[in-house]
Each structure stands twice: as structure tokens, then as C-alpha cells.
Amino acid sequence: MNYKGINFLKKQLFSKRNRVRMRYRYYEMKNGIKDFKIAIPNEFKYVSETLGWCSKAVDSLADRISFKEFENDNFNMNKIFDMNNKDILTDSAILGALIASCSFIYISQDEDGYPRLQVIDAYDATGIIDPITNMMIEGYAVLERDEKYNILSDAYFTCEETVVFDYVGHREIHVPNPARYCLLVPVIHKPDAKRQFGHSRISRACIDLQQGALRTLRRSEVAAEFYSYPQKYILGTDSDADPMDKIRASISTMLQISRSEDGGGTPTVGQFAQQSMSPHIDQLKSFASLFAGETGLTLDDLGFVTDNPSSAEAIKAAHENLRLAARKAQKNFATSLINVGYLAASVRDGFEYKRNQIYETKVKYEPLFEPDMSTLSLIGDGAIKINQAVPGYFNKDNLQDLTGIASSKLDVPSVSDDEE
Structure with a gap:
């Protein structure tokens, strides 16, 4: 087979790292703010604002996808996963696939020759x-890094073997591959x-909308300073008068202002209109609505409380x-988990098993939404009616897929015809 080579794969990985790093920064809420530098004073340019909308978009999906088991597991793959x-x-x-579009599972062997998944x-x-x-x-993968993020070991994968490069021990380990494909599964x-x-899951629209919301938060932070201490002014003071101390003028409850020496009138003291936070709140809510539409969330998920749904069906x-x-x-x-x-x-x-030997194996997940008691009652009524029309259509195996509740293992005593 003609391979591209390890150097080609290293270049390919290097070209994509910046995109992956950026999305992890947004997920970890370590991203910066792209400021327009138009209206924000320099004193406020270091104000740090964080927002967890991108994290919420990823976690809201990742937390609902819960792998349960393999069905029709003729290769005993459940045991391999349970042991790892x-x-x-x-x-x-x-989680890694939702953040960066993909992640990888590296298959190796432990000391006893049993599969190890990383x-x-x-x-x-x-x-x-x-x-x-x-x-x-x-494939190519970095297996280990030190605390300074330097590579300690990496590996090159082909369909024939896995080559591990140990840069600490200065050795190259060749491990034969018994499988049909390389042991790095996307x-x-x-x-x-x-x-x-x-x-x-963190799309370009999510990134732009979160940036707009962050700029809105920064503007609201600046406006809050003037909202707390409205700006004041004095007209008609003597040009030779000592300048007023800014802090004393802001926090003092009583200010003494003298008449000018040339017999003029008393200086006029005034106050600018107090700023309102409403425009910033409205703009932030507008960004939240757009972000919710992009990710399938609701305003409640993003922190804007609305009418709470009354049931699990309403939440669905x-x-x-x-x-x-x-x-x-x-x-x-x-598909990826079956390949692993x-x-x-x-x-x-x-x-070297053939892939067509696992076509009957399926993946089972936990229900996306856990049903409440009213939903359980509806499921039970529906199962009874369907079983009356098609006997045996619902049983404890497929009902568990709907409810997420495992059936009881206790023996249910049966009633014989004589006892009836």
C-alpha cells in the first residue's frame, strides 16, 4: 500500500492545530475579546469578561449522549470497553469530538496482551x-508530552505495524498490527x-456571537461605572481657583463652593443624566437568542429565565x-465505537477479523431525556395498547430503551390455572 509518510502527516497535523487550540480556548473560557477600539477608554481595555455559551453548547449535547452497551455483541466487545x-x-x-470535530482512540496492548484504549x-x-x-x-499521534508540552513519544500507524518513537530512551519500537486497519480510530x-x-459543535457562528456578547458585557461594565457615579459639572468658577479633587468631589456629601472675587454669581452645579443599563441588557439578550437558535438551546439554558416548562414533554x-x-x-x-x-x-x-462479521452489532445509548412519572405512565398505557394490537411488540428490553430504567431481576410469581 502506498503511504503518505510520517512527515506528511506531521505537516497536516501542524496546519490544523491552531483551529483546534482556538476551539478549546472557547470551551475552556480562555478566549480573548476582539475589541473594535472605538468607544472603550484605555483605562477599561484590560477589563476581563468571560462567557460560557460555547461550553454550554458542547456540554448540553455531550451530557445527553451516554453510551450504554453493544447489542448482538458476537465479539465480546463490551468486556473490552468495561476493562478500559x-x-x-x-x-x-x-466530548473531544464535539469540541474539535473529532478525537481519536489509540489501541495498544498491556503487559498481558489485552487491548488498552487511550x-x-x-x-x-x-x-x-x-x-x-x-x-x-x-495515522500519526503524539502519545506523551512533558510538563512543558515537549513531545516525549509519538507513533506512526500503518495497516501492517505501529512504530513508536521513544525520545527519552532514544529507541524505536515496531509492533506488528494483527488487525486489518491501523490501530488509531477516529x-x-x-x-x-x-x-x-x-x-x-463550536461553529464560526457560535464564536462570532459569543464575541459580540463579550463586547456587550465589556461596554456594560464601562457603563456601570458611570451608572454608579454620574458625571457632574460646575459652570462659572474662577479661572484662578484651585482644581477640585476628583475623588473628594465624587464621594463627598457636602461641597463648599465660594462666590468669585469679582462679584460674579455663584457657580452653577449640575449633573449629567444617569446612564441606563437597559440597552446593554437588550443587546445581550439579542445575542443570546441568536446563539440559542444556532445551537438548539433555549434562553433558559443561557441564563435568561423565562416560563419554566411544566413537564418532561414540554422540555423535549x-x-x-x-x-x-x-x-x-x-x-x-x-460507527466509530463499533470500529474501536x-x-x-x-x-x-x-x-485479522473481517469487517462484515460485525454488521449485526449495534450501539445502544441511554435515553436523551429522562422521563418523569407522567411520561412513564403514558409509556405504560401506550405499551399496553400496542401489545393488545400486536402481542409481544413491547417487552422489558425495548421498554428499557424508552424509559432508561432497567427491569427488575426479582422473580415474579406466576399464578397457575388451579390457583385461579
Whole structure:
């Protein structure tokens, strides 16, 4: 197979790092403010404002996508995931994919030869994707860094072997690959034919809208200073009079102003109209509405309290766009997780399984919205009516997918015909 080579992949990773770093800054609320430098005084240019809207857009989706298990697991992939801290592993991979459009899971072997799974973010990994299987035919990843972010070890992945470069021990380790594809699996959010590595949840629109909201917060901070201490003025003072101390004039409850020596009138003291915070609040709410429309959130999610929904169904209706986005993300991540389990099974057994052997394996998730008691009652009534029309259509397995509640393991005593 013709490979691009490790140097090509390093250049490709370097060209994308700035975009990944920027989105992580927005998620971690460490981004700066792009100020227009028109109306803000220099004394206020260092005012720091932070806003967690981009974090909310990512977390609101990541927290609802909870991997449960593999169904029709004929390769015992559930055990591999359970042995690798399934909850932390999948949540970390999904979160990284939502932030940076993709993340990667590196498959290796522990001391006993059992598969070991490690999540690597998009800042430290890249590769060439097979557009049919969505798996990598060639990849590169940074495996370890020191506290100064210098590379301690990295790896080059091919379909034949994994080459690990240990820069501390000055050695090169070649590990044969028993699987059909390289042992670096991408976990991708919303891929398409043009962008195989997907799209980030933190879109350009989200970034621009949050920047506009941050500038609004900074302007409101400046306006608040003048709102707290309205500007005053004095007309008719003597030109030779000592200048008034600014702090004393601002906080004193009684000011003594003398008549001018030439017999003129008493100086006129006035106050400018007090600034209003309403325009800034309205503009911030306008940005919040646009951001909510972009991400499928509501104004309640962004901190603007409105009428609270009265039931779980009302919450679902308010988050319909978010539910559709979560469903789409679940489909994307399901393929990636199955690919991880498939390659990990090949590593565990030391055998090159064919991919068509896992076509019946499916991924099951927890419900996106946990039902309340009224919803459970509606589900129960609906299940009874449907089972009356189609006996056995609903049972404890598919009802658990709707409710998220596992069935009881206690034996239910049956009533015999004689006892009746």
C-alpha cells in the first residue's frame, strides 16, 4: 500500500492545530475579546469578561449522549470497553469530538496482551481516512508530552505495524498490527464527503456571537461605572481657583463652593443624566437568542429565565433541535465505537477479523431525556395498547430503551390455572 509518510502527516497535523487550540480556548473560557477600539477608554481595555455559551453548547449535547452497551455483541466487545473504564473512555472521546470535530482512540496492548484504549484529542493526532469504512489506513499521534508540552513519544500507524518513537530512551519500537486497519480510530462528529474529519459543535457562528456578547458585557461594565457615579459639572468658577479633587468631589456629601472675587454669581452645579443599563441588557439578550437558535438551546439554558416548562414533554418540545442534533451525533459515534471494538477484538485474539462479521452489532445509548412519572405512565398505557394490537411488540428490553430504567431481576410469581 502506498503511504503518505510520517512527515506528511506531521505537516497536516501542524496546519490544523491552531483551529483546534482556538476551539478549546472557547470551551475552556480562555478566549480573548476582539475589541473594535472605538468607544472603550484605555483605562477599561484590560477589563476581563468571560462567557460560557460555547461550553454550554458542547456540554448540553455531550451530557445527553451516554453510551450504554453493544447489542448482538458476537465479539465480546463490551468486556473490552468495561476493562478500559467504559464511561470515562466514551465520554472523553465524545466530548473531544464535539469540541474539535473529532478525537481519536489509540489501541495498544498491556503487559498481558489485552487491548488498552487511550483517547487522544485532535490537537495530537491525524491520519488518512478510508471513506467507506471510516477507519484509518495511515495515522500519526503524539502519545506523551512533558510538563512543558515537549513531545516525549509519538507513533506512526500503518495497516501492517505501529512504530513508536521513544525520545527519552532514544529507541524505536515496531509492533506488528494483527488487525486489518491501523490501530488509531477516529471518533467523528458530523462527517461529510468534503470534511471527512467532521464539524465542530463550536461553529464560526457560535464564536462570532459569543464575541459580540463579550463586547456587550465589556461596554456594560464601562457603563456601570458611570451608572454608579454620574458625571457632574460646575459652570462659572474662577479661572484662578484651585482644581477640585476628583475623588473628594465624587464621594463627598457636602461641597463648599465660594462666590468669585469679582462679584460674579455663584457657580452653577449640575449633573449629567444617569446612564441606563437597559440597552446593554437588550443587546445581550439579542445575542443570546441568536446563539440559542444556532445551537438548539433555549434562553433558559443561557441564563435568561423565562416560563419554566411544566413537564418532561414540554422540555423535549423546547429542545427539539437539540434532540435532533443528539440523534445525529449518536449515529456518527456509533460507527466509530463499533470500529474501536472490532479492531480491539482483533488485537485481543491476534487474528485479522473481517469487517462484515460485525454488521449485526449495534450501539445502544441511554435515553436523551429522562422521563418523569407522567411520561412513564403514558409509556405504560401506550405499551399496553400496542401489545393488545400486536402481542409481544413491547417487552422489558425495548421498554428499557424508552424509559432508561432497567427491569427488575426479582422473580415474579406466576399464578397457575388451579390457583385461579
